[in-house]
Amino acid sequence: MFDKESYALFKFSQKINVNAENKRDLLDCALPALLELFKLDRVYFFDWQQERALLSLKLMCKKEYCMDMQEDISVLSEPEFLKELLRDGAADSTDLNYPAVYVLLKWKCPTMVIEGESVKNVVKTRVGVLRLERFRKNRVFTDQEVHLIKRVAAEISLQLTHTEVDQAKNRRLNTATALNDLATIFASSLRLSDGLELILQGVQKYFRFDRVRLYQTNYDGTKIKNIWGVDISGTVARQSGDDLPEDERTLLRDIFDSGAAYRMIHNVVYIPLQVQRNKVGFLTFDNLLSRRRIDYLDFVSLKQFSNQIALAIDNAALFERVQELSNYDELTKLPVRRFFNEKLNEEIYRSKRFDLIMSLMIIDIDWFKQINDTYGHQIGDWALREVSRVIRTSLRQTDFPCRYGGDEMVIMLPRTNSDEAKIIARRLKERINAIAIPDRYTDGKRVTLSISQGVASYPQDGKTGAELFEKADKALYWVKQGGRGTYAVYREVCDRLPTEKKEA
Numbered sequence: 001m002f003d004k005e006s007y008a009l010f011k012f013s014q015k016i017n018v019n020a021e022n023k024r025d026l027l028d029c030a031l032p033a034l035l036e037l038f039k040l041d042r043v044y045f046f047d048w049q050q051e052r053a054l055l056s057l058k059l060m061c062k063k064e065y066c067m068d069m070q071e072d073i074s075v076l077s078e079p080e081f082l083k084e085l086l087r088d089g090a091a092d093s094t095d096l097n098y099p100a101v102y103v104l105l106k107w108k109c110p111t112m113v114i115e116g117e118s119v120k121n122v123v124k125t126r127v128g129v130l131r132l133e134r135f136r137k138n139r140v141f142t143d144q145e146v147h148l149i150k151r152v153a154a155e156i157s158l159q160l161t162h163t164e165v166d167q168a169k170n171r172r173l174n175t176a177t178a179l180n181d182l183a184t185i186f187a188s189s190l191r192l193s194d195g196l197e198l199i200l201q202g203v204q205k206y207f208r209f210d211r212v213r214l215y216q217t218n219y220d221g222t223k224i225k226n227i228w229g230v231d232i233s234g235t236v237a238r239q240s241g242d243d244l245p246e247d248e249r250t251l252l253r254d255i256f257d258s259g260a261a262y263r264m265i266h267n268v269v270y271i272p273l274q275v276q277r278n279k280v281g282f283l284t285f286d287n288l289l290s291r292r293r294i295d296y297l298d299f300v301s302l303k304q305f306s307n308q309i310a311l312a313i314d315n316a317a318l319f320e321r322v323q324e325l326s327n328y329d330e331l332t333k334l335p336v337r338r339f340f341n342e343k344l345n346e347e348i349y350r351s352k353r354f355d356l357i358m359s360l361m362i363i364d365i366d367w368f369k370q371i372n373d374t375y376g377h378q379i380g381d382w383a384l385r386e387v388s389r390v391i392r393t394s395l396r397q398t399d400f401p402c403r404y405g406g407d408e409m410v411i412m413l414p415r416t417n418s419d420e421a422k423i424i425a426r427r428l429k430e431r432i433n434a435i436a437i438p439d440r441y442t443d444g445k446r447v448t449l450s451i452s453q454g455v456a457s458y459p460q461d462g463k464t465g466a467e468l469f470e471k472a473d474k475a476l477y478w479v480k481q482g483g484r485g486t487y488a489v490y491r492e493v494c495d496r497l498p499t500e501k502k503e504a
Contacts, residue, residue, distance in 0.1 A: 006150050012037055013155050013488070023171075030156050031061035034132065034435075037152070039347065041135045048127040053082075055129055073195075081391065084127070089150045092141075092373045093131070099140045100133045107160035111169045111296060126160075173300045174446040178206040193226075199309060200230040203285070207298050209291040215241070216313065223247060223412040229301075229403040232289070252282055262303060269294065271303055273310035280313045294456070331381060332388035340402035340410060344465045347400075347414055351458055359413040359421040359457040360468040363391075363474045366450045366484045368407040375441050383437070383449055390431045395424070410469075418489045424455045425487035440486045452479040453487035462491045 015033045020026035031043050042062045053291055057071040063318045072158040075082055085091040093100035100300040105128040108119065130153060132141070141149070181202070197216055204212045213229040224241030255263045255270050258278055268286040272279070283306050287294060327339040335343075344360075351358050365371075365387055372380040386405065391401050391409065400412040413421055428451065435449045454476025456462060463469040478493045479486055 003142070005151070008017055008037060008148060009151050009155065012152055013379050016156065016159055019090065019166075020159075022167055023163060025242050026156075026159055027059055028066050028161045030159070031066055032064040033066060034130070034152065035061060037143075038132060038149065039134070040132050042133040044131040046129040046131070046134075048129050050127060059374050060442045063110055072149045082200060089153065090146050096133070098133065098135050100131055101141050101146060101149060101401075103130045103132070104128075105130060105153055105157045105160065107110045107164060109161075109164040112159075114290060127163075128160075128188055130156075148223050165329070168417065174472070175298070193228075195312065196228050197230075197236045200228055200236055201234055203302070204230045204232070204234060207285070207302070208292075208293075208299075210287045212283075212285045214309075215244075215284070217279055217281050223469060232344075252326040253284070262299075269299065271306045273306055273313065275310050275314040278314060281396045288395075291491050332384055332393065332403045334388050334409065335400070335402040337402060337404050339399065340404070340412070341465070343400050344412055347412060348458065348463075350466055351414075352463075356415055357458060359416045359418060359455055361411040361413060361421060361425060362404075362469070362472045363409040363411065364388075364452050364476060364480070365407040366452055371437075375437065379437060379441055383435075387451065390435070391428065394427055395429055399424075415456075418460075418491065419453060421455045421457065422487065422489060425455060428453065429485070429487060450485040454479060454490070455487065 124204035
């Protein structure tokens, strides 16, 4: 059979043996139970910050209601009180004019600590203090009550330990689930940029960092290519790596070169992303705005997840590189016909929708067959590469050239009328005329290259890609018939074409 004290403890344990999600939930249950068991007027809960000798008030319970409180009380001036509390687990109040008892709580809390570049699981002891109060001076706490209070405090400490362990397990489970969801989202993204945006939004949502950024390097890891960032609003912003300040560029390079698994600088965590020795970028996060401490579990989880991010980025970048290579001609480094046709259709649609102009230019290398027949296909390939090089380096950023087939090349000139197209044609003509076949292949004779060019403009000469190609090709035909080596705009020569009537 239970004695009276053991029975009271048993009934108290039943009341607080709940599936609390956290320490606060458990205390919300335990403090009112204390009020009822000991007929208290008020009870306080303090966190004991032993290294600072502070009792940090967190909760006050009165009439079965718990309220958040915030007050730090220094106990440096009361060493005897602290000795008694630590020695006996309970101590009478020395600063109140009504009965009050302090009782010690000690519970275990699993956590993680970073030591160098490794993270260890440790169990730390947390310390708290309860202050039980009765306002009537004649209702002092008896020795028997103090003994029961200490046993009750031990039961609360045990339940706090269980709650902390359960909370740590649930957090790890939730984190693992979140990371699994993020990995699934990333894997389902068709494009790397879409996947990175979803990853950043997911990391910010699940871990609630103030800011998350991802730096993507180029294929060989020597340069920051793109930067994605998301803040507490959830909006993803993207910028070019060329806009990165030189001091930040130097910092990232130093972190990579050091081989560190992570670096924390001014409360910003940098995690290098790499696959084997292949550098693919950085994941960084911080709470500079909220000043909230970055939890070790969050850090460790993201450090582990960063390996998946790095692998996914590397695979996606490799896929995009293969796609990119399939869109470009290996010899000339110009886009291929299929890729060009896609871009042309997009530009024509844009021009129609926003009432814009554009021009299309077709280029042939003059006497290309004779160059192959006379000097060999090796020189023919050299001529193609040289002409393509001049085209790539002579155009504006918005212009789009391609190798259309054989020695024929096509250039799309957005927002360009026929007069502006002629300026570009003249520039190409002059620069390509300066290219000479190496004299060791020509017996010392100077042999230069030349091109013929035909131009058509939207919407005057045609309103579809097929119409523009047809008109530019006819202008090119006129140039070839006239001796080659120059350029012509369709509308300026259409009345001189053998089978073409002059158009209005």
